[in-house]
Amino acid sequence: MQQLSYERIPTSVYGTADEASAAVANEIAALIRQKQQEGKPAVLGLATGSSPKKVYAELIRLHRKEGLSFQNVITFNLDEYYPMQPDALQSYVRFMKEFLFDHVDIPVQNYHIPDGTLSMEKIREYCMDYEKQMELHGGLDFQLLGIGRNGHIGFNEPGSHENSRTRLMTLDQTTRVDAAMDFGGLSKVPRRAITMGVLPILQAKRVVLIAWGEHKAGIIKQAVEGPVVESVPASYLQGHHNVSVVLDESAASELTSRKAPWLIDDVVWDRAMIKKAVANLALTLGKPVLKLTNKDYNDYGLSDLLAQHGQAYDLNIDVFNWLQHTITGWPGGKPNADDTNRPERADPVKKRCLIFSPHPDDDIISMGGTFQRLVDQGHEVHVAYQTSGNIAVADDEALRFADFVVDFNDRFNITSPQADKIFRDAARFLRTKKDSEKDTDAVRYIKGLIRKGEAKNTCRFVGIPMENVHFLTMPFYETGLVQKKPLGEEDYQLVTDLIDKVKPHQVYAAGDLADPHGTHKVCLDAVMEALRRLKAKDFMKDCWVWLYKGAWAEWDIDQIEMAVPMSPDQVMKKRLGIFKHQSQKDGVVFQGTDEREFWQRAEDRNRKTAELYNKLGLAEYAAMEAFVRWKF
Known part of the structure; x- marks a missing residue:
C-alpha cells in the first residue's frame, strides 16, 4: 500500500482490489468489535454495486473464520431502484441478502433498505422517516460508498445539492446505461430510485469511498483532485472531516501521483519514467519529441531530469529511439533480421x-x-x-434462431425429439419472458451457439x-x-x-x-x-x-x-x-x-x-x- 498526500481527500492505493477490500473490511470489523466492547450498536451505511462485493465477502470470512458477530450491527442502505420488488433479480434487497445478510448473524430487524414497492404518495414521508431512524440510532458510525462514472454517490446524480435529503431521484442517463447489463437492456432499467441524500451521507462519522478498475479512474481524479462542484457529487466529500478514498492501482491511474509523479516528489529516473515524462511533456506542449528544449523541461517541472541526464537534445534522441523501436509490422518477429531493437524475436521463424x-x-x-x-x-x-458470451445476445436474436431451427425441421420432417424440444421450449420461453427472468439452460445454449458460429x-x-x-x-x-x-x-x-x-x-x-x-x-x-x-x-x-x-x-x-x-x-x-x-x-x-x-x-x-x-x-x-x- 502507498499513502498519497497530493489529493484533496486522503487516498490510499493498493496493488489489487482484493487487498483494498480486505483493508476496508478489517476497518469495519474493528469498529464492530469496538462497539461490542462498549455495549453499543455499530451503525453502518452500506452500498451496493460491484465495488463492495469483495468487502462483504471478507466480512463473511471474518464472521465464519474469526467469529466476527453482527448481532450489534444496524445497517442503512444507500438506495433502491423505484419501482422494484424485493425479490427481483436487480433488487438491492436481494443483493444485500445474497452478498452479506444471509451469511452472517445480523438480526433481520437490524437492516434497513429503501422500499421500492411504495406508492408515490407515501415516498416523501417514508424518506423522512428513514433519516429519523438513523438519527434514533445515533447516526451513521461508518458510511461505505462506491462512485458512479458520472460522480454520483448513492443515487445522488450530478446536480444534487450538498444539503439534499433522502428522496426519490430521477436517474442520470449514464447511470441507467451502466445498469443496463443487469436489466438486459437500457429500456428495462427503472428511471428513478430512492436514495439517501448527500447531507445524511456527509453527517456520517466516518466515510470510506472505494473504487476499482480503469473505468473509474477519470471520475476519481475529478472527485479527489478537482474542485467541489454539483456536477460531481462525490467531490462534496472533500469537506468531510473523516473521509478516505481507497483505490486499486487501476482506479488511481489518472491521479497526478501516477500520471506525473515528478510533480509531487523525487522519482527514480529509470528508462520507463523518462519515457513517461518526455512523452507527457511533448503531448502537453503539442511538440514532437525531437523539438523539445531545455526550457521546456525546466518550465514543466523536469529540471531534475535534465540535471541527472544531460541536455534535452540527448534525452530527446533516446526517447525518440525507444518509441521508434516499439513499431513493427512483424508482430511474430521478422525472419532473418537483426532483432536487437525489435519488440519480438526473429527466431523461431514460424511461431505457435x-x-x-x-x-x-x-x-x-x-x-x-x-x-x-x-x-x-x-x-x-x-x-x-x-x-x-451468451448473455450478450438479445432475446429477439435468439428467438429468430430458435424459430429458424423449428421451421427448418418442420419443413423437412427432421425428427430429433430431444433437439426439437430444446428449440421449441426455448422459443416458447422467449415469447413470454419477463424482464427480470433468468434465461433457461436451453436459451443460454442457443445464445452460445449463435456466438460460437460467429x-x-x-x-x-x-x-x-x-x-x-x-x-x-x-x-x-x-x-x-x-x-x-x-x-x-x-x-x-x-x-x-x-x-x-x-x-x-x-x-x-x-x-x-x-x-x-x-x-x-x-x-x-x-x-x-x-x-x-x-x-x-x-x-x-x-x-x-x-x-x-x-x-x-x-x-x-x-x-x-x-x-x-x-x-x-x-x-x-x-x-x-x-x-x-x-x-x-x-x-x-x-x-x-x-x-x-x-x-x-x-x-x-x-x-x-x-x-x-x-x-x-x-x-x-x-x-x-x-x-x-x-x-x-
Whole structure:
C-alpha cells in the first residue's frame, strides 16, 4: 500500500482490489468489535454495486473464520431502484441478502433498505422517516460508498445539492446505461430510485469511498483532485472531516501521483519514467519529441531530469529511439533480421501463437490487424474463446434462431425429439419472458451457439483452420446472469491444459481492465494463473506474453512495447472481420455509454494511437494496435 498526500481527500492505493477490500473490511470489523466492547450498536451505511462485493465477502470470512458477530450491527442502505420488488433479480434487497445478510448473524430487524414497492404518495414521508431512524440510532458510525462514472454517490446524480435529503431521484442517463447489463437492456432499467441524500451521507462519522478498475479512474481524479462542484457529487466529500478514498492501482491511474509523479516528489529516473515524462511533456506542449528544449523541461517541472541526464537534445534522441523501436509490422518477429531493437524475436521463424479472447469477438475487435498479420506471415495461430458470451445476445436474436431451427425441421420432417424440444421450449420461453427472468439452460445454449458460429465465421475469414479454434466455455461465466461465479479449479485447468497442449511461443491475452463487465479481468487472472502453474515447463522459457486492450481503452503511449501499424486496406479488412459478429451489431445488449458499434470504437482507438505516434514526431500510419509485454 502507498499513502498519497497530493489529493484533496486522503487516498490510499493498493496493488489489487482484493487487498483494498480486505483493508476496508478489517476497518469495519474493528469498529464492530469496538462497539461490542462498549455495549453499543455499530451503525453502518452500506452500498451496493460491484465495488463492495469483495468487502462483504471478507466480512463473511471474518464472521465464519474469526467469529466476527453482527448481532450489534444496524445497517442503512444507500438506495433502491423505484419501482422494484424485493425479490427481483436487480433488487438491492436481494443483493444485500445474497452478498452479506444471509451469511452472517445480523438480526433481520437490524437492516434497513429503501422500499421500492411504495406508492408515490407515501415516498416523501417514508424518506423522512428513514433519516429519523438513523438519527434514533445515533447516526451513521461508518458510511461505505462506491462512485458512479458520472460522480454520483448513492443515487445522488450530478446536480444534487450538498444539503439534499433522502428522496426519490430521477436517474442520470449514464447511470441507467451502466445498469443496463443487469436489466438486459437500457429500456428495462427503472428511471428513478430512492436514495439517501448527500447531507445524511456527509453527517456520517466516518466515510470510506472505494473504487476499482480503469473505468473509474477519470471520475476519481475529478472527485479527489478537482474542485467541489454539483456536477460531481462525490467531490462534496472533500469537506468531510473523516473521509478516505481507497483505490486499486487501476482506479488511481489518472491521479497526478501516477500520471506525473515528478510533480509531487523525487522519482527514480529509470528508462520507463523518462519515457513517461518526455512523452507527457511533448503531448502537453503539442511538440514532437525531437523539438523539445531545455526550457521546456525546466518550465514543466523536469529540471531534475535534465540535471541527472544531460541536455534535452540527448534525452530527446533516446526517447525518440525507444518509441521508434516499439513499431513493427512483424508482430511474430521478422525472419532473418537483426532483432536487437525489435519488440519480438526473429527466431523461431514460424511461431505457435495462442490468442485468448474473453468473449467471442475480442480477438478481432482488439487485435484484428495483428491477428491477420500473424496468419499472413505464416505463423501457427490458435484462438481460445474463454467464455460463451451468451448473455450478450438479445432475446429477439435468439428467438429468430430458435424459430429458424423449428421451421427448418418442420419443413423437412427432421425428427430429433430431444433437439426439437430444446428449440421449441426455448422459443416458447422467449415469447413470454419477463424482464427480470433468468434465461433457461436451453436459451443460454442457443445464445452460445449463435456466438460460437460467429466466432468460427471470423476465423474462416482470417484464415484459421478449425482445428486451431478452441471454445473453452469456462464455467465461471455460465450463470445466466451478469453476476458471475468466482474462478474455480475447472476454469484454471481448462486454460492450463490448452497452453500445455499448444506450447506457444506467443500468448496474447486481454489486459483491458477498463472492461465494465469485469469479464476481461477474470479471464486475464485465469491466464496468468495457468502460466504460473506451467512456468517450470521447458517450452515456457520461449513463451512471451503480450497484453492487448479492448473496445474500452488503450495503453498509454509510454507503456506501449509493441505497436503494429495498419494500412487503410487492413483497417477495412478488420472491420469486415468484426462484421461477422452479427448479433453484436445494431445496438448490442451491453455496450456501455458509448453508443457506437464496436467496429467504430476499435477504428477510432487504433487511429488515435497512430495519431499519438505522429504527434510525437514518428511515422504517420492510418491506425495502430498496441501491446504491452507481461513478464511472468
